[in-house]
Amino acid sequence: MSEMQSTVSIGELARRASCKPETVRYYERIGLLREAARTEGGQRRYGAAAVRRLTFIRHARDFGFSVEAVRELLAMSDRPDMPCDEVDTLAKHHLEEVESRLQRLSALRDELKRMVSQCAGGKVQSCRIIEVLGDHQLCISDQAHQGAHDLG
Incomplete structure (x- = not known):
């Protein structure tokens, strides 16, 4: 089998790695994926190593x-x-970063639940959610407030 027959196009590479061709080009630009060999017509061609690397x-x-x-x-x-x-x-x-983020997300979830449960469903002028969002001192947890900054 020749080298050209064992290669795939950028579209096929992207499909095999469950992404878009733009993602492949981006990873090439930033050096995570080696630039592809090109056919005489200028089409990118990728071998099995590129498929494995992009999947990784x-x-x-x-x-x-x-x-x-x-x-x-x-x-x-x-x-x-x-x-x-x-x-x-x-x-x-x-893993430590993920666990820390989960703790911040949990605190954020709890604060959002509290805000939603305190909303009486009246008019915006007396909406507890709007009130809490306008004054972070009304939050129970500084961790929830910090989590919102870290996650956004």
């Missing part, structure tokens, strides 16, 4: 890893003989 990138992003963390993970995965303690450290740090 998309999966890592789905797990919430930042672009820089994905870059580090890719660099480590390109060195399969190295010990995985750096990978463990990076994943543990990300």
Whole structure:
């Protein structure tokens, strides 16, 4: 089988990795994905390694890893003989960030529930939700207020 027969177009690569061609181009621009070889007609062609790499990138992003963390993970995965303690450290740090974000989200949810439950359903001029949103000192939890900034 020739090299051209074992390659796929950008559209097919994107489909296999469950993303859009624009995402593929973006990852190429920022250096996470190597630029594709091109046909004489200028069409990008990607091999099996690009499919695996893009799938890795998309999966890592789905797990919430930042672009820089994905870059580090890719660099480590390109060195399969190295010990995985750096990978463990990076994943543990990300887990800590996720747990912290979950705590902030939980506090935010509780504050929103409280605001909604206190709304009497009258007019906006006496709406508890509007009142609380206008004065964060009316919030029970500073963590909820901080969570809103961190998550938005």
